[in-house]
Amino acid sequence: ACGVSEPPASSPSVSPRASAPASPTSDAPSSPPSTQPQGRQSSPDGQRPHPARKVPPAPDEFVRLRDVDASIIEDMRYATPHNFTGRPVPGYHEPMCVLTRPLAEALHRAQQQLRGQGYGLKVYDCYRPQRAVDRFVAWASDGDQRMKREFYPDADKSRLFADGWLAERSGHSRGSSVDLTLVRLPAAAQRDYVPGQPLTPCTAPQDRRASDNSVDMATGYDCFDSLSHTDDPRVTGAARQNRDRLRDALTSVGLENYSAEWWHYNLTQEPYPDQYFDFPVDSAAFR
Ligand SMILES: C[C@@H](N)C(=O)N[C@H](C)C(=O)O
């Protein structure tokens, strides 16, 4: 994201609401699954209790987005292999959006506004545990290029932090950033991502990109290419209108766009402006 400002400091179809199932995350303990409910413990895929996991409670100001607005679609990419690393990311035990309450309430207000226009929001990433950021840092200097063709076809992954596509201290870990897009209502189905499927560049026309039931924003999500800069002049027509519609709705409720990424927004009045959290994304943190 050279030349743009830093992030604000502050096959079969699937249900429109469903994320691809998460396979076990690499921070999962290796002990066998239990058949007994374990209270504040859950499995990496969220489907069964896990005998060994102790989940710390979420800080007071954090909520599950679905408890504030269950109509916002959650397509939580980092809990699945369909992201730039090609693997579920540590810390995401479930495909669930967790945010600070004021950000969740702002999204609810935007959702109400957009529904009147025939659109809804779809989130890709919300609160991001620091251990996930740390994995991104390690990934940027390893040799794995399995997802290059889709997510950074023309970029060198060792430059992604320096060029502003990724942050070592991210507003996501403060619970006050969100990655999101628009969906035309009623939401269409989208095809599941299958690891190993042929990849197409995120900069390709929408009908050639990975399946996504969102509107056309001229690139896919997490497309590390200058075409993702929100105001890139090559983005015209429907895609320009879609980016502007998303920005208008979100700025009107107190969010600010990161100019390098059409999908990344930050709450302007953050409850935890200096704190970076590491509790896992896990329902047990909210019991
Ligand atoms: C990686 C991308 N989804 C993102 O959120 N980038 C910003 C810069 C961040 O990591 O905070």
Ligand SMILES: [Zn+2]
């Ligand atoms: Zn982001």
